[in-house]
Amino acid sequence: MAAVMSTDQRREDLEILAKKKFNVRIQSISYLAEDILAFEFVDPDGANLLPFTAGAHIDVHLPSGAIRQYSLCNDPTETHRYVVAVLREVKSRGGSAALHDEVRPGTELTISQPRNHFALSKSASRHVLLAGGIGVTPMMSMVAELTRRGEPFHLYYCTRSPIRTAFLPQVMTLVEKGMATVAHDNGNPENGLVLDEVLTHYTPGNQLYYCGPAGFLDAVEAAAAHWPDEAKHCERFAVAPTDLNAAEPEAQTGFDIKLASTGETYHVEPGRTIVDVLFDNGVDIDVSCEEGYCGTCMTRYLAGHPEHRDTVLDAEDRQEFVMVCCARSKSESEPLVLDI
Amino acid sequence: MSQFEYVENCWYPVGFSREFSEGELQGHKVANKPFVMWRSKSDGQIVGFDDRCCHKRFPLSESDLLDDGTVRCAYHGLCYDTSGQCVAIPAAPDKPIPPNARLRVAPVREQDGVVWLWPGDVEVSETIDPPRTPEIAGDDVVSVGSPDPLHVPANYILLIENLLDITHFFPLHDGNIGDEENSKIPVQLEEGEDAGYQYVKTIRHVENYKQPPYLKEWFIYDEVERIHTHCMVSPGLTRVEMRVAPHGELGTEAERGYTLLHLHLPVDESNLIWRWCVSCHKDHHPLNDTSISTAEKVAEMFPEVVAQDQWALEKQQRMFEFADEDYSELFLKTDKALRRARQIMMAMQRKERAAAEEQRTTRRSAARNAASA
Numbered sequence: 001m002a003a004v005m006s007t008d009q010r011r012e013d014l015e016i017l018a019k020k021k022f023n024v025r026i027q028s029i030s031y032l033a034e035d036i037l038a039f040e041f042v043d044p045d046g047a048n049l050l051p052f053t054a055g056a057h058i059d060v061h062l063p064s065g066a067i068r069q070y071s072l073c074n075d076p077t078e079t080h081r082y083v084v085a086v087l088r089e090v091k092s093r094g095g096s097a098a099l100h101d102e103v104r105p106g107t108e109l110t111i112s113q114p115r116n117h118f119a120l121s122k123s124a125s126r127h128v129l130l131a132g133g134i135g136v137t138p139m140m141s142m143v144a145e146l147t148r149r150g151e152p153f154h155l156y157y158c159t160r161s162p163i164r165t166a167f168l169p170q171v172m173t174l175v176e177k178g179m180a181t182v183a184h185d186n187g188n189p190e191n192g193l194v195l196d197e198v199l200t201h202y203t204p205g206n207q208l209y210y211c212g213p214a215g216f217l218d219a220v221e222a223a224a225a226h227w228p229d230e231a232k233h234c235e236r237f238a239v240a241p242t243d244l245n246a247a248e249p250e251a252q253t254g255f256d257i258k259l260a261s262t263g264e265t266y267h268v269e270p271g272r273t274i275v276d277v278l279f280d281n282g283v284d285i286d287v288s289c290e291e292g293y294c295g296t297c298m299t300r301y302l303a304g305h306p307e308h309r310d311t312v313l314d315a316e317d318r319q320e321f322v323m324v325c326c327a328r329s330k331s332e333s334e335p336l337v338l339d340i
Numbered sequence: 341m342s343q344f345e346y347v348e349n350c351w352y353p354v355g356f357s358r359e360f361s362e363g364e365l366q367g368h369k370v371a372n373k374p375f376v377m378w379r380s381k382s383d384g385q386i387v388g389f390d391d392r393c394c395h396k397r398f399p400l401s402e403s404d405l406l407d408d409g410t411v412r413c414a415y416h417g418l419c420y421d422t423s424g425q426c427v428a429i430p431a432a433p434d435k436p437i438p439p440n441a442r443l444r445v446a447p448v449r450e451q452d453g454v455v456w457l458w459p460g461d462v463e464v465s466e467t468i469d470p471p472r473t474p475e476i477a478g479d480d481v482v483s484v485g486s487p488d489p490l491h492v493p494a495n496y497i498l499l500i501e502n503l504l505d506i507t508h509f510f511p512l513h514d515g516n517i518g519d520e521e522n523s524k525i526p527v528q529l530e531e532g533e534d535a536g537y538q539y540v541k542t543i544r545h546v547e548n549y550k551q552p553p554y555l556k557e558w559f560i561y562d563e564v565e566r567i568h569t570h571c572m573v574s575p576g577l578t579r580v581e582m583r584v585a586p587h588g589e590l591g592t593e594a595e596r597g598y599t600l601l602h603l604h605l606p607v608d609e610s611n612l613i614w615r616w617c618v619s620c621h622k623d624h625h626p627l628n629d630t631s632i633s634t635a636e637k638v639a640e641m642f643p644e645v646v647a648q649d650q651w652a653l654e655k656q657q658r659m660f661e662f663a664d665e666d667y668s669e670l671f672l673k674t675d676k677a678l679r680r681a682r683q684i685m686m687a688m689q690r691k692e693r694a695a696a697e698e699q700r701t702t703r704r705s706a707a708r709n710a711a712s713a
Contacts, residue, residue, distance in 0.1 A: 053665075115666040286686050288668040295671025295679045312671040321676075 021061070024049075026107045027081065032166040035088040036134065037100060038073070040081050044108060048079040052114035054145035055138045055209070055235070058082060059112035060095075063102060066271040068095035071138035071211070071235065072114060073167075076145055082114070085166050087134040118209065118235040120145060125205030127153040130198070130220055132212020133160070138235055140167055142209065143174070155180040158193050158216065189215075195223035202227045211235040255329035258337045259283070260302055265335055274324040274336075283340065285324060292326040299324045304336035344497055346371045346606035347688045348460030351470035352576040353603035353615065355455045356485050360386055365411065367391055367401025371459040372608040375446050376401040380422045381409045386450050388457050389424045389443035400443075453477040454603065456576070460692065468536040471573045475599040475619040484639035485617040492650050494657035496575070496604050496612035497685055501678040502649055503578040503602050504542060504570050512648050516641055519552050525568075529676050534573075538684050541571040542677045547587060558638055559584045559596035560627045572681045575688070578602040596624060598638055610657055616642065 024041040032038050043049055057071045070084035088100040103109070118138055120127065127146055131139045136157055146153045155174060159165040161184050174180035185192030199208070199220070208231055210220045217234060224232060257274055258265045268277045275297060278285050288296040292310030301322050307330045310323035322336070329336045348371045360366070360379045368375045374391035376399070391399050398415035406412055410419040410427060418441070419428035426441035447458040447465040453476035458465040476483050492499065502508065510520040528543040547565045556562060564584040571579045580600040583590055603615040620635040629637065671679065 117666070284690055286683065288664070291668075293670055294668035295675060296668070296682075298671070298676070298679050298683070312673070314673055317673065317676065 021059075021110050021112050023108050024082070024111050026103060026105050026109065028105055029103070032085055033168070034164045035100075036085055036164070036166045037088075038083055038085045038166075039099065039103070040083050041109070041111065042081050046080075049082060050113050051079060052076055052082070052141075053116050054120050054141040055118035055233075056114040056116040056141075057118070057138070057235075058084070058114050060084070060099075061110040062095060062098045063109075066095060066098075071118070071141075073137040073140040074144075076141050077148070082111070085134065085137045085140075118211070118233055120209075121207040121233075124151065124207035126203070126207070127151060128198075128206060128208045129153060129155040130195075130208065130210040130212075131155065131157045132210075132216030133158070133164075134166065135210070135212030135216065135235070136166060136171075138211055139209070140170070143170075153179065156193055156198055157182045158212070159184055160187055189219070195219055199223045199227065202231065207231050207233065209233045209235075253332055255332055256335035257329070258304075258335040260337055260339050268328070274327065274338075278324070278340075285340070287325050290325045292323045295323065297323055297325045300339035302337045302339050304334055305330040306336055344495065344682070344686055344689060345609040346496065347575045347685055347692065349458070349464045349688070349692045350460065350575045351449065351456040351458055351465075351468070352605035353454050353470075354457045354605065354613075355489070356476070356615065356617070357450055357453045357455060360450075360455055363405055365401050365403065365405050367399060368457065369607050370457055371606055373459050374399065374401075375457060375459070376411070376443075377446075377448065377455075377457070378405055378411070382422070385422075386448050386455055387422050387424075388446035388448040389420075390446065393418055394426065394441055394443060453483075461695070464692075471535065471537060471577050473577070473601055473617075475601060476617050478619070480622055481599075481619040482622045482633040482635040483617050483619040484635045486615050486642070486646075490614040490646060490650065491607075492612050492614060492653050493610060494612055494653040495610055495660075496606045497682060498653050498656055499602075499604050499612055499614060499649075500572055500575070500578060500681055500685075502653060503580070504540070504572060504677045504681055505674065506544075506568075506570070507672075507674045508652070512652055513645055516644055516648075517554065519555075521549075521552075523674075525549075527674055527676070529680070531680060537574045539571055539573055540677050540680045540684065541569055544568040549584075551584070554641065555584075557627050558598075558634055561586060561596070563587075565590055570677070572677075572684075575685055576603065576605060578604065596621075596634070598635065600638075610660075614646075616646070618642065 023044060025044045026039055027042040028040045030038045052072055054076050055071070057069045059067050059069055061067050070086060072082050073085050074081060074083035086096050086099050089096045120142055129139045129142060139155055143153070143155060155171065157171055157180060162168060165182070171180050171182060175182060181193070183193040208224055208227055210217060211234070214236070217236060254267055254269045256265050256267055257277065266277050266281055268274055275285055275287050285299070286296050288294045293312055295312060298321050300320055306322040307328045308318050308322060309326040309328065313321060313323065324338070352370050354368050354370065354377065360377070362379045362381050364378060366377045368377060375388050376391040377386060377388045379386050391401050393400055393413040393415065395413070395418050396415055398413050400411050400413055403414040404412045410421050412419045417430040418426055420443055421427050424443035424445050426437055429437060429441065445462065447462055449456045449470050451470055452473040454473055456470040475481055507523040509522050510518040512518070525544040525546045530541040530543060532539060545567050548563055549566045550563050551559065551561060561584065565587045566582065566584045567590065569581045573579050580602070581597065583595055583597040585592065585595040589595065599619045601617045605613050607613055618635050618638045620633060620638065622633065624634040625632065626634055626637040
């Protein structure tokens with residue numbers, strides 16, 4: 001495959017792969033429901049985007065430098081666009097408000113390649129999809145995929161009221177076919193869907209997927225406690241990409257890194273990673289998982305106090321190495337000195 | 341990982357000295373480039389060039405080495421001497437030979453019983469020598485090399501990682517060297533620079549190690565103190581050393597062990613050539629057969645072990661045909677040296693690509709300046 005590509009082309013491709021980030025243009029912004037907008041991302045040159053699977057999300061790098069994760073809601077067979085639906089949160093920490101208020105059609109943004117921690121099972125006899133509010137976004141791509149596969153599913157969709165319900169026309173079509181249930185609680189969860197009833201019976205072969213605000217997920221988890229772990233799939237919103245980064249991005253503080261080879265010091269702002277800052281300054285580091293389990297970015301450090309966020313280095317290794325894709329520094333004043 | 345292909349600016353071992361006999365043309369592919377090599381009849385030196393005849397790119401390695409020491413292209417008969425200069429063009433015998441009628445030279449060195457070729461930037465080759473391999477041709481050792489070069493359809497970084505990693509001995513090598521106890525010995529990592537090469541070395545030092553039967557046969561003792569090291573010397577060479585002796589006697593006459601050299605080169609991004617050479621002290625014999633040297637005994641077991649590695653590497657390489665998507669390899673503590681080796685090779689590749697890019701830019705702007713002048 002590489003044989004037919006020019007070296008320059010290959011270099012560019014490699015750079016994209018290495019960074020797993022690329023630019024997209026906002027093709028359209030459309031109104032889905034009160035405080036919910038859909039953003040359609042396309043390649044600025046009209047090329048195809050990397051393929052994704054139902055349930056996948058992307059990182060969106062906002063103009064402020066903050067990074068937010070959004071599930072893709074379009075049909076995974078579409079290769080020309082990614083679509084995300086974003087609720088403008090009342091207590092927005094800068095992500096949803098920035099998208100709603102600052103971004104216009106034509107704006108270019110940086111996103112990551114799609115990743116999927118919420119994939120559909122390939123061996124289920126029936127899929128149960130439970131969406132709370134904006135948590136419906138990954139479900140929409142799942143519905144498209146399951147419809148194509150012809151696999152049985154039922155979507156339960158809980159929102160406050162019809163005017164705050166994204167994708168209502170599409171979901172009503174499913175309701176008419178008996179494949180979806182919509183419940184509006186008008187602000188009082190007691191009036192909403194009775195999760196205990198929905199989840200009373202676990203039938204082997206059933207797979208449960210749930211996504212929504214934290215309170216909704218906690219309620220589902222309580223009601224589905226008797227379901228086996230391997231039959232449950234959850235996507236939590238409004239937290240950083242992994243449990244490792246469970247601290248809210250805004251709770252992160254900035255810190256400095258210093259390169260032993262050049263003596264240069266760079267500042268890592270809250271919401272950004274060491275790898276981001278190295279890339280910005282022309283220092284290439286190989287990364288792969290970006291979540292601290294593959295070890296590709298393992299880097300020796302010579303001074304400083306890293307806050308390790310990987311899941312693979314042991315106490316002894318942590319005295320010497322740090323996974324720079326996810327690590328931060330405990331010290332705001334003293335730089336983390338990297339042996340690069 | 342998916343973006344690693346090979347390092348070009350490196351000395352790669354294209355064979356043992358004994359594989360190059362006079363009067364024989366050899367074709368080699370290294371780092372996806374074709375080379376012709378032969379041992380000169382006049383002075384015994386080995387020369388290497390681009391394998392393509394400068395006229396119509398016919399492979400010279402499939403042409404003829406004439407009695408006068410020149411190579412004659414089998415297509416139109418252009419002849420080249422051992423400097424790569426074209427000395428005869430049969431179709432234009434009375435015309436001067438054009439200045440560009442010559443072969444691009446590939447740097448070649450023969451040293452310590454190994455022939456090295458440099459597929460990359462010729463100027464850079466002058467800044468560094470091939471690593472030394474005194475074990476192959478030393479006076480006090482017996483060395484046994486792999487009978488034939490081994491071809492594996494895998495990227496050579498997979499082999500280098502395999503060689504730095506003995507935690508795969510069980511289960512992959514179960515039945516021969518598959519000693520599960522090996523995997524449990526703590527690993528120390530050492531890194532540094534030697535003769536211009538950044539190396540990575542693992543050290544496994546163990547006391548009161550009860551040797552499994554095959555090791556007892558090789559190194560005679562029941563229980564030993566052992567130092568086992570694996571070192572990526574360069575992208576072309578990995579050195580494995582095992583030193584065993586009764587407790588406290590390492591470094592004395594009682595010490596036994598071997599040096600195992602692995603010579604590896606990238607044919608292209610998904611193929612490699614592998615040679616090995618095991619060396620033991622010339623006076624050492626296995627426990628139950630004093631008629632042969634320890635090196636010969638160790639070498640007996642090797643083809644089977646190597647075949648298992650070949651099998652695994654080929655299977656592993658095939659899985660790279662699938663897109664990573666959100667797949668990433670899991671890191672284990674014992675993979676530290678593997679990761680560092682990979683990072684070193686990735687950095688070498690990145691550095692030479694940046695240099696090549698800079699050269700291209702310089703050439704382009706020079707061409708533009710010339711055009712506008």
